[in-house]
Amino acid sequence: MPTPLMPKATAVWLIEKTSLTFDQVAEFVGMHPLEVQAIADGEVAQGIVGYDPIANGQLTREEIVRAEADPNHRLVMLESTLPQPKIRGKGARYTPVAKRNDRPDGIAWLLRNYPALTDAQIAKLLGTTKETIAKVRDRSHWNAANIKPRDPVILGLCTQSDLNALVTSIGGQLAPTAVPEDDAA
Template sequence: MPTPLMPKATAVWLIEKTSLSFDQIAEFVAMHPLEIQAIADGEVAQGIVGYDPVQNGQLTREEIARCEADPNARLQIVQSSLPQPKQRSKGARYTPVAKRNDRPDGIAWLLRHYPQLTDAQIGKLLGTTKDTIAKVRDKSHWNSANIKPRDPVTLGLTTQSELNALITSIGAEPVTPVPEHDAA
């Protein structure tokens, strides 16, 4: 169930202006009934100004009256006819400085095992640019002599679940990573 904006301030207003039970208020604002009782006793939220959910379109007077008449009834938040804002994407993926030199190795591994991946898919998965992917592909990267294809999951550039999701989205079979052994 969606919760109202500013739940504590809404709880303050409902305590002061209505005869709803603590349980009804607690369920509506997604707080514990003891928190609601503490607000009513003045132990919590002393400086908080009440936030009127009726004026702000989250409740109606009829809904409050219905729940005041029946202590077992639960408040229902008003569904807005306004479109909900879209979730923003996470943005560019941050790779720590210590792992940035491993990124071309991860790119080379993906290019070797999944040549059907597009540059955009690889770039999104590893947080790199299409230019870097192209340079690794045509071996014109400044560090081409030292690039060794290595699994980007073991390098810590992505998670296994993200890699598997991308691979299954293109209809390929995931490759089981082979543990690397140091020759020591």
């Protein structure tokens, strides 16, 4: 069961403004009945201002009247009419400072072994920018002389399952294509 926005403040308001039992208030706000009783006795939440659940659309006056008349009735929170926030997916990927120099190596490995991957897919997988990928591709990266294509999974830049999912999404093979040593650039 969802709890109100500010449980203690809501409990303070319900105790001060209604004749609900401690059990009813405790169940509605998700607290223990003894804690609600301590609020009523003034031992807890002395400085907390009550939060009106009616004015904030969490309860109706009719629901409170019904619960005051029947001590066995449990308060039911109203469904919110506000749109729920969208669950955010994985955000920008953080790469520790120690692994940032390995990123161009992982980019070079992906470009060599999976040329069908787009820059956007590589950028999302490794948490890099399209500009960096372009510089590695055309060998204008500031450290181009020292870039050695290495598996980004082994470098810890991505997980094997993320790489497999990306490669299968483009219809490629899971194992990298074998490039003869003399053809490798």
